[in-house]
Amino acid sequence: MNEIEENKIISEDTNSDDMKVLGDLTSSEYKWGFITDIESETAAKGLNEDVVRMISKKKNEPEWMTEWRLKAFRYWQKMEEPTWPNVHYPKIDFQDISYYSAPKQKPKLNSLEEVDPELLKTFEKLGIPLEEQKLLSGVAVDAVFDSVSVATTFRESLKEKGIIFCSISEAIKEHPELIKKYLGSVVPYTDNFYASLNAAVFSDGSFVWIPKGVRCPMELSTYFRINSQETGQFERTLIIAEEGAYVSYLEGCTAPIRDNNQLHAAVVELVTLDDAEIKYSTVQNWYPGDKEGKGGIYNFVTKRGACRGKNSKISWTQVETGSAITWKYPSCILQGDNSIGEFYSVAVTNNYQQADTGTKMIHLGKNTKSTVVSKGISAGYGNNSYRGLIRIGKNAEGARNYTQCDSMLMSDKCGAHTFPYIEVENESSKVEHEATTSKIGEDQIFYLNQRGISTEDAVNMIVNGFCKEVFKELPMEFAVEAQKLLAISLEGSVG
Amino acid sequence: MLSIKNLYANVDGKEILKGINLEIKAGEVHAIMGPNGSGKSTLANVLTGNKNYEVTNGNVLFEGRDLLDMDPETRAREGMFLAFQYPIEIPGISNATFLKTALNEIRKYNNLSELTSTEFLDRIKDKAKILGLDDTLISRAVNVGFSGGEKKRNEIFQMLMLEPKFVLLDETDSGLDIDALRIVSSGVNIYRNPNNAFLVVTHYQRLLNYIQPDYVHVLYKGKIIKSGGKELALELEEKGYDWIKSEELETEKV
Numbered sequence A: 001m002n003e004i005e006e007n008k009i010i011s012e013d014t015n016s017d018d019m020k021v022l023g024d025l026t027s028s029e030y031k032w033g034f035i036t037d038i039e040s041e042t043a044a045k046g047l048n049e050d051v052v053r054m055i056s057k058k059k060n061e062p063e064w065m066t067e068w069r070l071k072a073f074r075y076w077q078k079m080e081e082p083t084w085p086n087v088h089y090p091k092i093d094f095q096d097i098s099y100y101s102a103p104k105q106k107p108k109l110n111s112l113e114e115v116d117p118e119l120l121k122t123f124e125k126l127g128i129p130l131e132e133q134k135l136l137s138g139v140a141v142d143a144v145f146d147s148v149s150v151a152t153t154f155r156e157s158l159k160e161k162g163i164i165f166c167s168i169s170e171a172i173k174e175h176p177e178l179i180k181k182y183l184g185s186v187v188p189y190t191d192n193f194y195a196s197l198n199a200a201v202f203s204d205g206s207f208v209w210i211p212k213g214v215r216c217p218m219e220l221s222t223y224f225r226i227n228s229q230e231t232g233q234f235e236r237t238l239i240i241a242e243e244g245a246y247v248s249y250l251e252g253c254t255a256p257i258r259d260n261n262q263l264h265a266a267v268v269e270l271v272t273l274d275d276a277e278i279k280y281s282t283v284q285n286w287y288p289g290d291k292e293g294k295g296g297i298y299n300f301v302t303k304r305g306a307c308r309g310k311n312s313k314i315s316w317t318q319v320e321t322g323s324a325i326t327w328k329y330p331s332c333i334l335q336g337d338n339s340i341g342e343f344y345s346v347a348v349t350n351n352y353q354q355a356d357t358g359t360k361m362i363h364l365g366k367n368t369k370s371t372v373v374s375k376g377i378s379a380g381y382g383n384n385s386y387r388g389l390i391r392i393g394k395n396a397e398g399a400r401n402y403t404q405c406d407s408m409l410m411s412d413k414c415g416a417h418t419f420p421y422i423e424v425e426n427e428s429s430k431v432e433h434e435a436t437t438s439k440i441g442e443d444q445i446f447y448l449n450q451r452g453i454s455t456e457d458a459v460n461m462i463v464n465g466f467c468k469e470v471f472k473e474l475p476m477e478f479a480v481e482a483q484k485l486l487a488i489s490l491e492g493s494v495g
Numbered sequence B: 001m002l003s004i005k006n007l008y009a010n011v012d013g014k015e016i017l018k019g020i021n022l023e024i025k026a027g028e029v030h031a032i033m034g035p036n037g038s039g040k041s042t043l044a045n046v047l048t049g050n051k052n053y054e055v056t057n058g059n060v061l062f063e064g065r066d067l068l069d070m071d072p073e074t075r076a077r078e079g080m081f082l083a084f085q086y087p088i089e090i091p092g093i094s095n096a097t098f099l100k101t102a103l104n105e106i107r108k109y110n111n112l113s114e115l116t117s118t119e120f121l122d123r124i125k126d127k128a129k130i131l132g133l134d135d136t137l138i139s140r141a142v143n144v145g146f147s148g149g150e151k152k153r154n155e156i157f158q159m160l161m162l163e164p165k166f167v168l169l170d171e172t173d174s175g176l177d178i179d180a181l182r183i184v185s186s187g188v189n190i191y192r193n194p195n196n197a198f199l200v201v202t203h204y205q206r207l208l209n210y211i212q213p214d215y216v217h218v219l220y221k222g223k224i225i226k227s228g229g230k231e232l233a234l235e236l237e238e239k240g241y242d243w244i245k246s247e248e249l250e251t252e253k254v
């Protein structure tokens, strides 16, 4: 029988010595690796029906939600852990993970003043402008700390437009009709091993609903932070754009330095109706593990969007620099006629990082279009795989896909692999695939050196040039952050 | 300005430069000629600090300081510039961004303030005009898809932008049509002044009609085997290299 340990759990390793050590790390080390000393309640390790019920109860969920979770859990129990991706890691013991951790606090937060100041400090360190007055940048932020959504800013001004932006736990209580209609409608709980696990134990995440004809006036953003040790993080995000609606959504993630691996298995579902558009951008910077490959986050995520309406559009843009292992394929189901799916990705693997990432573009409607631009950068002993599926269904008259898949190698010990799958059932469609692999040129670096540019800056310039097509898809501030992240994660990897 | 003493260098363990001696003073233009594979580009690479070229003996002073001790970017910031025989393509970085970064790095090193965007753009316009360089080439990615001649012109454009003290031109004339040759040469001549110096590598006397050298040297199998005034280039054009080679053989026997 699992019980929540109600007593204070303050991570043993959060003494001041540790913080000093962190401060001493050279600049090329992971900069977001601090641990927040905060009271939290964490469930004992292990997973069974009681744990699932406990999570649901903790969140005061209605009965139907508990049942949904249990169905997912029972389904998951019968599933096999998949082994087909081109990544290698020791078998995960799912009974050795805690499935719930929450900062201990008053039951309900009405304003930021009520948020634990330690938490706010953490978000400040991360550079997230949580306080309302700092939000002149026009980004509304939902911050998920370990498993729980901490604060959603800018809520009131969004409300005026009829936009709902809140934690998924709240949405379950306050907008059950939308949740019942859409949750699991793009990624059903039977979808895959990690999606089923997520459905059973998801703790929080963000919910966005944009009403018909409304253009969301600001970027919406969620910042994810794993703090507790040996805790899995399972967020669930659901975004719905009604007819003619538009929203741009940003997601950022960091975690402390831990020498054990932590599991992050999120699910993101997007739905666009007629003429609607969702732009989903991720800058993923989970702790990647140390130079020897010890520790780091396993980032096993299911992200999928359904272009249900005609002329609708979903674009995924991702910059993946963190995690020990990244395994995800943000995908689009292009159901509506003339709908458009896009995937722009930069994935970096340095040291012993591994990534198997790409997309699936499922063309069902007529004249559907998809564009895939993938840039893989491997350094050190990093291993980077692009895996992409383009499926053109029988009725997808006039469908088009263009895929461009470029790899850059920074060392002799790293790897780049491409696994394109193409399934075409409609002869009138057109599918194009281009792939290149290049080694970062010593002659390019020397050319820049000869013009007075240091090797480090030269590498950054060359890599940024390589990723330009993807960065230009990101909102401005994010593009700048992404460039910096890339520079940091590749620091010292050449020359 | 540049003093090369007894310089030996290897590539891939193979000795290419075998004791080069050369003195270049401010205000001078030196030309280096010599058969294919004699080591002209190797000399340019060694002087600019390409890591693939290993100096095994000798020393080089640049304005009285040990050049070989500096990394490539420091040499560039100290004012050494190489117009490459084969300019490199760098996708995704515009010529303008590249030049702005380079110029500011060099200025920072020399304790000068960074140029404002307006100052920078004015300079670009100025220099591009001298070379009749198309605006689109400035906003395009560095050398990507440039024609052979455009690449060469772009090298000289960079020289004018960065205002180096010492300029190495490695076969800048090859790949240029007759008009371009004239324009590029005039760009070099405009820049030429008593405070800077040039080392011009070429196979053809024609270039030296435009860029008149003070000295001409013949490099052969990694050694300078003959030096003279600009008339030496004419003589080479007429007679080829064989007569010097045999002269060299004679002296070797002695």
Ligand SMILES: Nc1ncnc2c1ncn2[C@@H]1O[C@H](COP(=O)(O)OP(=O)(O)OP(=O)(O)O)[C@@H](O)[C@H]1O
Residues within 6 Å of the ligand: B011, B012, B016, B034, B035, B036, B037, B038, B039, B040, B041, B042, B043, B052, B085
């Ligand atoms: N990176 C390199 N790797 C291997 N060999 C090299 C390299 N660079 C130069 N060499 C060799 O060194 C010798 C001299 O080459 P270099 O390019 O200096 O000649 P050059 O005088 O510039 O000739 P050209 O007139 O054809 O440009 C040649 O035999 C060449 O093959």
Ligand SMILES: [Mg+2]
Residues within 6 Å of the ligand: B040, B041, B042, B085, B170, B171
């Ligand atoms: Mg040469």
